[in-house]
Amino acid sequence: MRIVVLVKQVPSTDVGLSFAPDHTVVRDGCPAGLNAADSCAVDQCLQIAVRRRDIQITAVTMGPPAAVGALRTALVLGADTAVHVRDEALHGSDALVTSRVLAAAVARLGFDLVLCGSSSADSGMSAVPAMVAERLGVPALCFADHLVVRERKVEIHRDDGCGDRRVFAAAPPVVVSVTERCGEPHYPRYESRLDARDKLISVWTLDTLGIEPAEVGLSGSASVVHSTTPRPGTRPAALAMGDPTSVAIRLADFLAERQFL
Amino acid sequence: MAEVLVLAGPGKTRATCALLTLARRIGTPAVALGGPPDAKTAAALGRFGATTIYSVTAPEMDRHPVAARVELLVHLAHRDPPAAILVASGRDGLEIAGRVAVRLDSGFLSDVIDVTAGPDGPVATQSVQGGAYLVESRVVRGIPILAVRTEQVTVVPAPSTPTADRAAPATPTVDPPTTPAVNRVTPATPPVDPPATPAVNRVTPATPPVDMPTTPPAPPATPAVNRALAATPVVDRVRMTFPESVRAVRLIARGPTRPRDLSTAAVIVAGGRGVGSPEGFGLVRRLAAALDGVAAGSHAAAEQGWCPREMRVDQVGTIVHPSLYLALGISGSLRHRTGMHGAGTIVAVDSDPDAPIFRLSDLGAVGDVHQVVPELLAEIERRRAHPVIGVDENEVTDEEE
């Protein structure tokens, strides 16, 4: 069984984002690491591998040179090989382009299962896994809190709040995105750390994937950013004030709107 | 004036009305609905500006809600390309929007909290990193697909006069970057007078934000946009066939969650020093039960012995990743924030408006836990007991749940 796991290098959460003049995230020279949900995705690959012998796990990232850090971490956590899609022209790619490039890389590798994080910590659109699935023409099982992979059936358990827990199933090949509730990644064994140094990281360019540079990056994206305006403080809360009754109603409205009631 | 397609979400009345509120600014709103609309639905959607309801009744809509809605939107967009497609954010909404964007090779903007009409099509304001940045962006290829955080949108019914849309801008409830980090915000309650709501609902102010916005007000709506507003929409029963692929994902089981473990809980209600006593901690447990969640405590609560140590959320206790984290009387020390900042939605109740937890929260309630929480429990009970609660998608009313 061939598993491809999509991993992204993201700026550290304690530093926060900053934007370059072209409105893209500054990714050079700032502390960064493997996206937390993606490390859970890698760990889920290993959980599957524990039960079977024929598993080949390939970690794939699309990102600038420093994004190789995400691949190194994935290899330490247990992926067998890695592919780094890297090309100057990709700078500033939107989700439509990102999904196209990632799907092309996955298709080139061949797959039975694609695992992703459910959301990245930087832009966090939570849409790339479904978009990759659409491009590959396979079903997507998104936001898995628990994953069960059988021979002919992949099953996810999803807790959507309000006490609503649902189990979805599809037959492979399939794309799955996992939340951090799947469990913290297991700490890698010492040998695994040593082994990781000898594992192969292939670098692929747009040429490798047969994609034209003009179709990606800032010029090939279907959306443009006009402005990015920082708002002081980190996650400034909307504050509800007033008498307890109106505050409680405001809370209930908010919880209902986000489907927790 | 081209149509703007709004996807009606199952059971998400207010969200659909929020989408319509934004859609009116950029074109003539039309609703895509999975299921048959009744007269009440049609009237309610009309009140928020829908001119047409495209309705598809098919078993696929219930059995494969995501895949079938993708087919529906793509089918409608091919028939007659709309000026934009608006979908409410949320797990299913994001998957639908992403797939439709790929199918139509169209730009997709997520976390949208406001939309205005620009010279080259809709301009969206996105809330990034939980509001730390406001980003203005635009789609330059295909049909703009916007996933809207509807809880940030103030719902406004369609005006009966052509200029009224200007008088009542449906500004999202965000604050300008020039104002202090933490601000008072107007409720997302629709400023309509819902006939069937308990009288108590009127307590919430229905005025638009006082400290007004960075987001420029909507440009004057053209008469063409407004001409058809607030009439009963035309129902267009769409016939379509679904490809076999819509049945690829099956719902094989559904049931109540039985949360056992803090680290895997979807909903966590946590209490801190502010709950004051073991009895006060009872409120934490009651609210957790009401929301089908797990109760937890801060370091301080565990130290005081109000909750067992296993329930402690922080750096050295349990690190949690729930969809909802509700903090009661927790100021939000660094060690506590480290344990819970990964939560999807953070709501805090604290008496100190300057509590650090509010800087991490999506909604902060300033007040005494002992007064606000009992009111909240009562309100939840009231909504559950109220017959309009749990409306199915066909039963669209202009009422807040």
Ligand SMILES: Cc1cc2nc3c(=O)[nH]c(=O)nc-3n(C[C@H](O)[C@H](O)[C@H](O)COP(=O)(O)OP(=O)(O)OC[C@H]3O[C@@H](n4cnc5c(N)ncnc54)[C@H](O)[C@@H]3O)c2cc1C
């Ligand atoms: C602040 C901000 C806002 C943005 N808003 C938009 C927008 O509205 N519309 C738009 O089209 N683009 C937007 N972008 C660009 C978009 O985020 C990038 O194209 C990004 O690569 C994909 O989105 P994501 O990381 O949010 O994906 P998500 O859907 O949140 O990622 C989920 C998972 O997909 C996988 N994945 C995602 N990206 C990669 C990658 N590069 N390599 C390997 N695996 C990956 C990972 O497993 C990840 O956990 C935005 C970027 C920023 C910085």
Ligand SMILES: Nc1ncnc2c1ncn2[C@@H]1O[C@H](COP(=O)(O)O)[C@@H](O)[C@H]1O
């Ligand atoms: N040189 C590059 N090669 C490959 N991917 C890149 C490159 N620069 C940015 N990206 C990716 O493109 C997407 C958009 O990033 P950004 O350039 O920050 O907008 C992200 O997934 C980045 O990791």
